[in-house]
Amino acid sequence: MRILHTSDWHLGRSFHREGLLGHQGAFVDHLLEVVAAERVDVVVVSGDVYDRALPHVDAVALADEAFARLAASRARVVVSSGNHDSARRLGFGSRLMDAAGVFVRTDASSVGTPVVLADEHGDVAFHAIPYLDPSALLEPWALGRRSHDTALTEAMRRVRADLDARPATTRSVVLAHAFVAGATPSESERDISVGGVSRVATSVFDGIDYTALGHLHGPHVLADGLRYSGSPLAYSFSEADQAKGSWLVELGASGLRSATWIDAPVPRRLARITGTLTDLLADPTLAVHEDAWVQAVLTDDRRPARAMEQLRRRFPHTLVLQFPTPAAQVGAPARPADGTSDHAIALDFVQHVRGSRATDAESALLREAIEACCHDPDQDVLVGAAAGPTPAPGGAG
Incomplete structure (x- = not known):
């Protein structure tokens, strides 16, 4: 049998x-x-x-x-x-x-x-x-x-x-x-x-x-x-x-x-590649992975901008992008002092994760995003309308 x-x-x-x-x-x-x-x-x-x-x-x-x-x-x-x-x-x-x-x-x-x-x-x-x-x-x-x-x-x-x-x-x-x-x-x-x-x-x-x-x-x-x-x-x-x-x-x-x-047939191979972004984009021996599903680990000291976009120009089927945490950054960022603004906390987080400060354009974008999330111009109007007019002193409640 x-x-x-x-x-x-x-x-x-x-x-x-x-x-x-x-x-x-x-x-x-x-x-x-x-x-x-x-x-x-x-x-x-x-x-x-x-x-x-x-x-x-x-x-x-x-x-x-x-x-x-x-x-x-x-x-x-x-x-x-x-x-x-x-x-x-x-x-x-x-x-x-x-x-x-x-x-x-x-x-x-x-x-x-x-x-x-x-x-x-x-x-x-x-x-x-x-x-x-x-x-x-x-x-x-x-x-x-x-x-x-x-x-x-x-x-x-x-x-x-x-x-x-x-x-x-x-x-x-x-x-x-x-x-x-x-x-x-x-x-x-x-x-x-x-x-x-x-x-x-x-x-x-x-x-x-x-x-x-x-x-x-x-x-x-x-x-x-x-x-x-x-x-x-x-x-x-x-x-x-x-x-x-x-x-x-x-x-x-x-x-x-x-x-x-x-x-069994292999519809698309899997590849795991590690290195700096410059090396991964230039290394001729990695040509065999250009049609594979790719997991890339970037070892750059600072996280490159638009890394996934650049990788996919050479490896169009890149699915996972990872950055090992540098030893100096292991652990949580320092607790912010009381009164620290949300924008400052976000900038500290970017520096902790990426190892470099946010650019002026990124800082402005973060500020815009925080303000959009934290301030609703219609909220006060709606709350006031729902509550109705404030009763006169001594009047019926």
Whole structure:
């Protein structure tokens, strides 16, 4: 049996306000091409189909298209929900989709009940474990301790109880959405810690032929049969050096036979560049980044004027501009003395952040902005009109 392991699609996500739906659609095209070219029997999606619990209608339409196309392909599909998904919304219509060969599992009550598929060697039990909230399961599952490790340990107890009741020849695949010890997170994953306890021991999944992990956005091999596929696209600059793709897993008669990495298309590379503005604009070796999404860190002693505008002339897809704080400026500016004007405070702040005084033109612009915010010429008139005429002394109030 040939299985394609993917996860963390995050349909509907943007990248520093750049829409990614078109790139995510291109990944779906790629997925269908791999299914056909590699004769994939089962596609597994280990959570975070959507980027938010209330996905945009365009993201829902893309998910609908992806599942419909996969249902019409040679492959069947097993999907579990992640911490970004709404389990109820993603799981809507799951009983109807089963008939089409798309098995969506989002309810904790389904844990321990597998999707059973077969090949020439017999049955393969796919246990799709949705993201488990330890707080929600603390009482229903009598966990005793509120942690992800405890929740998944109980889930795997139920999985093993099911497998123990099946013939010894039955092979096992588990889908789990969790932070498993030994892997390295990226900046773009949502923290799922509960009381500081988020990591799950690798031993929780011992004895399973293949565990398809989701949640972390970089690919990881924690053991031959314990892997993260990562996200199909980069969702933060911390992922600039990560490979993006999926695992093509082959099960033989006795379990895992092989796992081969399949690269996903890269719609636009990510680049992180550091230096003075003059150096970044002149360095010929940086020409390779001119079509990339760029995160630039400027090391100039003083912040250059219109730095983003100048960078985008050479690197038109610059998305993030950062300035490391000089050691002399670490900490908050001195507390202003009583009676210091708002304009003077603003000028002190500019000097503290930039390392140089505001120009005369900037000072005038700040004064104009402060006066526009702090003085409403209509306010007194409106207040007076609302209060009505002042009553004469001794008159009726």
